[in-house]
Amino acid sequence: MRRFSWFNATSLTLGFAFLYLPMVILIVYSFNASELVTVWAGFSTRWYGELLRDEAFLDAAWVTLQVAVASSTIATVLGTMAAHVMVRAGRFWGRTLFSGMIYAPLVMPEVITGLSLLLLFINIGLDRGILTIILAHTTFSMCYVSVVVSARLVSFDRALEEAALDLGCSPFEAFRLVTLPIILPAVISGWLLAFTLSLDDLVIASFTAGPSATTLPIKIFSSIRLGVSPEINALSTILIAVVAVGVITASLVSKRSAIRQAEEERAAVRAEG
């Protein structure tokens, strides 16, 4: 089975090429010295320098970062709370409906989410700007956090919380001192997931952004319409790097600590003969 086969090698190469060739081209051309995107004129970091001097891009980058940090943090808090309620509350009236409603936005077309949020903001008279983007991003990334965290909470031993209560913790203290430290890796990977989702969101951001605040994806998309510039390639390369680091860290954090913690937890519970 482990023998080398030309068929396997070819399909593997084609598959990965399909996935990553566009990105590789983009990254390579971001180091192109030429003004023309399609003509290679030698290696240069010129466009990265240009980028640093471009006020509009820097503004957009700053807005994007603020939005990503703020929305993913709020989403993590809310998503963790929602997950805790869903997993801990047991059966209550409307539980299925409630949990369905938490996960529905995962499959909701972004256009609809964006449009409905836009209508909401107009109705309550909230001026579109950085605040509205943060709110919108919190709304959809919260679901992702809640999915990640509740997956962890399901395997969390309820008796640990009870032991904390028994030793005199209030329910909030029990959560802060026992539950949270143990599920922290899942919470962190939820945060990173929310962060990267916010970073590269275009659709919802374009519905909810106003003239006062533009995010990087919007900026890139609008400048593409004026033709692809090497500067955009450079910017995209940076974004790819940031997202890749985020996603890889998230999966490493959750996977490694999940294994270690599962071991620790199993050990902390009586080994039944």
Added chain:
Amino acid sequence: MAQPSPQQVFAPWEDPSETPLIEFRGVTKRFGDFTAIDDISLSIFRREFFALLGPSGCGKTTLMRMLAGFETPSEGDILLDRQDIAPVPPNKRAVNMMFQSYALFPHLSVWENIAFGLKRDRLPKDEIAARVTEMLRLTRLEKFARRKPHQISGGQRQRVALARSLAKAPKLLLLDEPLGALDKKLRQDTQFELMDIQEKTGTTFVIVTHDQEEAMTVASRVAVMDEGRLVQVATPDVIYETPASVYVADFIGDVNLLEGRATPVPEAGEGRVDLAWAEGQPPIRATTDRAFDKGQQAWFAIRPEKVTITPGRPDEAANAVKGRILDIAYLGNISTYHVELPTGHVVKAQTANTRRIARRAFTWEDEVWLSWTATAGVLLEG
């Protein structure tokens, strides 16, 4: 009368003026349509060492969880110090519980696990340190203070769980199988430590155990449970000597059970009942303070150590039967003989091994006589 020993003096359950620390009043607990606790009424008094005994799944843990506040009774009330504790959340109860599953905090070291409850009380740092050190010494865990729960053995974990629940010195301590994973020597030592702690601090203990010897050693009273009901609540010696039912007799210790039909013979003495138990055998002569009708089905229960085994027929025994040795279980200090009677019944007799094994009087297939007095066993309703 002999001078009463301190143990005999401590019997608050017999004193009507004593108010119980815990009182269950008609408590029932249902999970869906399954009844885990069935109409239990029970009083536990201050400074008691109360043992819960019963087969797996009979509701011992559920009873404790209701005291700790993790389950609420479906019916009935639980009073602690005459206060209904239903509205009191677990963290506000002066009750600590050692969990059957230990429930150690995996992210904290042994030291931090034990200190956890003390820190919640906002005690000064040095006081916490002193208390934790004391607990570590008590449970012989000094060497493992810095380790995480996953870095120590099963028995050590059990001791951490015990130390953590003892640390706060609560009014009421619930121990759910606290010593099961320990070796015999350490278990006995810890039992004595627990009794010592209780002596010093006056804490009330409720302890679940599967080990009836342990219940006998430490408990002031024992409650035997079956399928959510209390079958008998009494001091260990009463439970052992005069079990209330066949179930209790069989559950606690080794017992011979012979079934038959009772015939009261008041002319032979007060409480004298004869039990016809086999064709062609003389009836068993027993005394009982229960009333039996003539012909009522009954069980005669007698402990193996109350049965005397002799090579010939004893002269003055109230009851004597002949049999053949089927099997001998040598247990070091005692030997148990399994003796088959002509009726097919197998009766166990126990003797202390005061002589060396080589000079033992009986061996397999020997014909022997079993005998016991009229008061050696109890007669129980079928």
